[in-house]
Amino acid sequence: MADNRRIEIYDTTLRDGTQALGVSLSLIDKLRIVEHLDTLGVDYIEGGYPLSNPKDTAFFEQAGKTDFKHAKVCAFGMTRRRGADPADDAGMKALVGAHAPVITIVGKTWDLHVDQVLRVDRDENLAMIRESVTFCRENSETGDVFYDAEHFFDGLAANAQYALSTLTAAVEGGACRVILCDTNGGSMPGWITEAVGRVQSHLGGEVTLGIHTHNDSGLATANSLAGIKAGCAQVQGTINGIGERCGNADLTTIIANLRLKLGYDCLQNGTSGGGLRNLTETSRFVYEVANMNLVAGQPFVGTAAFAHKGGMHVHAVQRVTRSYEHVEPESVGNARQVLISELSGASNIAATLGEKFNIGDDKDLQRAVLQRVQNLENQGYQFEDARASFELLLHELRGDRPEFWQLDHYRCVILKRHGEKAATEAIVRMSVDSQDRHEVSAGDGPVNALDGALRKCLLPAYPQLANVHLRDYKVRVVNAKAESAAKVRVTVQFAVLNQAGGAGGHFTTIGVNENIVDASWQAITDAFGYYLIEEPQASS
Incomplete structure (x- = not known):
């Protein structure tokens, strides 16, 4: 049954998220993420701990000059030191000095931490x-x-009386929100529900409750929703669930479930779906800024969340989308994908390229494409994520793939001296626009050197290629049993810069060969050829 209660969204990506393995955000990164979170419509953005480092101090200075549409920035910190007057405590002064609209204080709730970690008298902790x-x-x-x-839920299980007394102390101090944290991420949804009920009975509705969960048991989303169903009116988490150890609760999943499945009102820009439609873009922006790979199977916002591979599934979705989709992908700003593989049927081909290439009624061509895909995948190719290579394949079968250059030869030379870094040089000779091109380029490895030499050959005739930049490069062994003679599959993703110099999209190509350099050459040249078909006019 739908519940239209208002649920506050509290984002802690800028603090808890940066505790994730390999994640580090610059001041500029943080400010860019804040802008996207504000556009999404979150209520609160935790900026960091003002005393911990100069970057967080500078963040609050910059945030104070920013005109937010929706969000309030929160400064995070710990309770005062033992035996200290708050007015003399550096942490307290830093929190107040941040001039943030909200201050969030974390305190010890579990007697284990009070006694053995903090090592302070229990009454002093209160x-x-x-x-x-x-x-x-x-x-x-x-x-x-x-x-x-x-550690509230662990503390309640160990010593309920003391854990509840810590909440009473916070309320007596004037806290307007009390957030119940499953810091170790080990609680079960049933215990979350019971515990929230006990807190409500204890506090008697004096203060708004929130829920903050971690994903160490894979239950962060379930526990967050359980807390909300039990009466919490604020949920804390991070975009994409990034965080320490196994991560925090993923706000992208929680927000989508709250709005689309449970009927709660969340995100400040209303219930029309405007904010929710920014969910996928926000998720991918945070991945990009944090220099993390997208998680294809991430619910609602992942690249595979609405991807269909089996021909029967594709046929069904074309007729009735909800036959294999639990929500409309557009509702969260995502898009449906039809994958091409050896499992594909004619429905996949028609759905993927029918409109763009006008082949919806050409059954012979569809069968030829399927046969070619099956043969190539038997050799190690995979077209699921290499849409650009698949489109080039179709151009070949139709006989209309342009020939932008004719390769004479390329050569890579690697010179390695004892105690020195290897030096790589690539030489490319080809005919471009009826002109002989012979270029040399040094690089950090053969792929980088080849890319440089190839660009030198092509840019005079095709300056628009300056807009295309290598974004990701992956190599995988196809037939490992062949050991050093095994085939490798190289997948390259290129980003396209828009007029303002920012990201304007991306595309992926693939190459397969026993020689990793040749496989890379195939993927890179296919990428350049694909872009020239898509963007035939020079734009730089």
Whole structure:
């Protein structure tokens, strides 16, 4: 049954997310992500800990000059030190000095941490919570203070009386939100539901509750939704679930479920779907800025979330989309994909290229394409993620693939001296636009050197290729049993720059050969050929 309660979205990508393995965000990165989160319509954005590093201090200075449409920025920090007056505590002063609209304070809830980690008297811990909240409430810009009850669910299980007393201390200090945290990520949904109910009974509805979960048991989304169903009105998490260890709750999945499945009102730009339609773009932007690979199977926003491979499935979706899709991909800003592989049927070919190439009624060509795909995949090719190579294949079968150049030869030379870095040089000779081109380029390895020499040959005739840049390069052994003589499959993704110099899309090509350099050459030249077909006019 739908519940139209308003649920606050609190994003902690800029702090908790940066604790993920391999993730580091610059000040500019953080500010760019904040802009996208604000456009998405989240309520709160946790910017970081002002005392921890100069970057976070600078972030709050810049955020204070930003005119946000929806979101409020939160400064995060810990309770005061033991025995200290909050007014003399460096952490407290940094939180207040950040001039953020909201201050979020984290405190110890589990007696294990109080006794053995913090090693402070339990009553002193309660005073630290109460006095820290009071100080921030009385000295901050708005008086809005959130309290994060760290390890709450473990603490409640170990010593319910003490865990609940820490929440009471926060409320007595004036916290306007109390966030229940499954910090170790080990709780089950049933325990989350029971625990939230006990907190409601204990606090008597004095304060708004929130839920903050981690994914160590693979249940962060389920636990977040359980907390909301039990009465929490705020959910915390990160975009794409990035975070320490196994990650945080993934806000992209939670938001989509709240809006589309459970009927809750969330995202500040209304219930019309405007904000929700930015979900996929926001997810991919964060992956890009964080220098992380997309997760194809990520619910709602992944590249494979609405991808169909089996011919029978494709045929069904063409007739009734909900036959194999639980929501419309457009509702979250994603798009349906029809994959091409040896499992494809004519429906896949028609659905994938029928409109662009006008082959919907050409059954003979569809069969020829399927036969060619099956033969090539038997040799190690995979066209599921290499749409550009597949389109070139169709051009070949139709006999209308342009020949932009004729290769005479290429050669790669690698010179390695003892104790020195290997030096690589590529030489390419080809005919381009009836002109003989002979170019040499050094590079960081044969692929980079070949790419450089090839560009030198082609750019005078096709300057638009300056807009295409190698974005990703992957190699996989196809037949490992052949050992050093095995075939390799090279997949390259190229990004296209738009007029403003930003990302304007991307495409992928593939090459297969026993020689990794030749496979790379095939993938790169196919990419350039594909782009010249798509963008025949020089634009730079």
